[in-house]
Amino acid sequence: MGQRKIRLGIVGVGGVGAGRVKNAAETPEAEVTAVCDLNAKAVEDAQKLCPNAQAFSDAEKLFASGQCEAVLLNLPHFLHQPLGTAALQAGLHVLVEKPMAIRIGECDKMLAAAKKAGKLLTVHHQKRITQRHVVNLMRNGELGPLVRATYISNSVRNNKYYRTGAWRGTWKYEGGGVLINQAIHDIDALLNVTGQVAEVRARLDNLFHDHEVEDTCTAALEYANGATGTFVANVSSFSPTNVVEYETERGAIQFGKPIKLGRLDGGVYDFYDAGDEAEMFAKKPGLTWQDFPEAEPFEPGSLVRDFVLAVRDGRKPLVDPEGAREAVHFFNALVLSHFLQKPMRLPLDPAQVDEVFDALAAGKWKLARRFKAPASVGA
Numbered sequence: 001m002g003q004r005k006i007r008l009g010i011v012g013v014g015g016v017g018a019g020r021v022k023n024a025a026e027t028p029e030a031e032v033t034a035v036c037d038l039n040a041k042a043v044e045d046a047q048k049l050c051p052n053a054q055a056f057s058d059a060e061k062l063f064a065s066g067q068c069e070a071v072l073l074n075l076p077h078f079l080h081q082p083l084g085t086a087a088l089q090a091g092l093h094v095l096v097e098k099p100m101a102i103r104i105g106e107c108d109k110m111l112a113a114a115k116k117a118g119k120l121l122t123v124h125h126q127k128r129i130t131q132r133h134v135v136n137l138m139r140n141g142e143l144g145p146l147v148r149a150t151y152i153s154n155s156v157r158n159n160k161y162y163r164t165g166a167w168r169g170t171w172k173y174e175g176g177g178v179l180i181n182q183a184i185h186d187i188d189a190l191l192n193v194t195g196q197v198a199e200v201r202a203r204l205d206n207l208f209h210d211h212e213v214e215d216t217c218t219a220a221l222e223y224a225n226g227a228t229g230t231f232v233a234n235v236s237s238f239s240p241t242n243v244v245e246y247e248t249e250r251g252a253i254q255f256g257k258p259i260k261l262g263r264l265d266g267g268v269y270d271f272y273d274a275g276d277e278a279e280m281f282a283k284k285p286g287l288t289w290q291d292f293p294e295a296e297p298f299e300p301g302s303l304v305r306d307f308v309l310a311v312r313d314g315r316k317p318l319v320d321p322e323g324a325r326e327a328v329h330f331f332n333a334l335v336l337s338h339f340l341q342k343p344m345r346l347p348l349d350p351a352q353v354d355e356v357f358d359a360l361a362a363g364k365w366k367l368a369r370r371f372k373a374p375a376s377v378g379a
């Protein structure tokens, strides 16, 4: 394969984009030829790292400039679909930040544009790297079918964080709260291991934030094979209790440091379908645990380099856009389940998703903050 450098454009070079500029500048197979942001200072800073990059303040002009063959899009969520699609239509390969978009219909537009243009489309879901070996183990069938998935992701953001950008904490521009921003990584990681769910029942809450979106999600999951799951995600919790566990017919995987792999030394049906109590306990399988090391550490520039090499070598990127679309699909199902107050079976109808998200963007439903400081605090 040729060793030429891939000419990269970067749109959105403030915020996380500043880090992506550094990642791209440190990618030996790439040359940053164009940078774009509405914020002139962010562009100036990017040009300090990439002095040969042409500056733009209009993404569409960058796409049409002929300066680059591939772009990184590090933008507020509501821009992922329109600018992602425009870049693909301009004949550019695209690595868009997570989430792929806010709604499945938007993801489908992007997928169709990529297909039509014959260009790569991928999404910055970095958890795909660190759990690759777990996914392989689950998929090779050695542990048998999934029985239960337990995923609890706790973190915290304060109100000032949501004031760092007018797009944050809004249904219209961010597309939601913890689920579409922080927990979309967890959703992608969960689905990468288990595959898509068949049904979700969710409740969303806003416990501590002065915004209209969720900071808390509690959901029950059902898979097509009858397996069940729990998905909890918060930016309202100081608890360090993050639980990621997959139980199967023949064992279990527990995420921690290190990841642990447990194997049952007997059959679960010999136990469940045994006769009397004595026979039942005689047939109770033991679970033997072993450490299952991290697949490989995540280096901040790994997915930028993976994208660049995929473009150069004409191979698939590590993160498939169809999988990233399924993370958005799951997120959409959680939101619909809460606001329509019913279990949602997948696949969802994109028109129904649009209806609910249009209503949310128009301010029909807001999640009001539930806990507030007592009057004496700060007095």
Ligand SMILES: NC(=O)c1ccc[n+]([C@@H]2O[C@H](COP(=O)([O-])OP(=O)(O)OC[C@H]3O[C@@H](n4cnc5c(N)ncnc54)[C@H](O)[C@@H]3O)[C@@H](O)[C@H]2O)c1
Pocket: 011, 012, 013, 014, 015, 016, 017, 036, 037, 038, 039, 042, 057, 058, 059, 074, 075, 076, 077, 079, 097, 098, 099, 124, 126, 165, 181
């Ligand atoms: N992968 C990760 O771990 C990770 C971490 C943080 C953020 N993100 C994602 O990165 C994206 C950006 O988030 P952020 O926190 O950097 O946001 P941000 O608001 O801090 O930065 C967005 C940048 O985009 C620029 N911008 C906005 N509209 C533009 C337009 N039309 N044309 C050109 N530039 C424009 C802004 O000026 C700003 O510099 C989001 O999708 C977010 O979810 C990913």
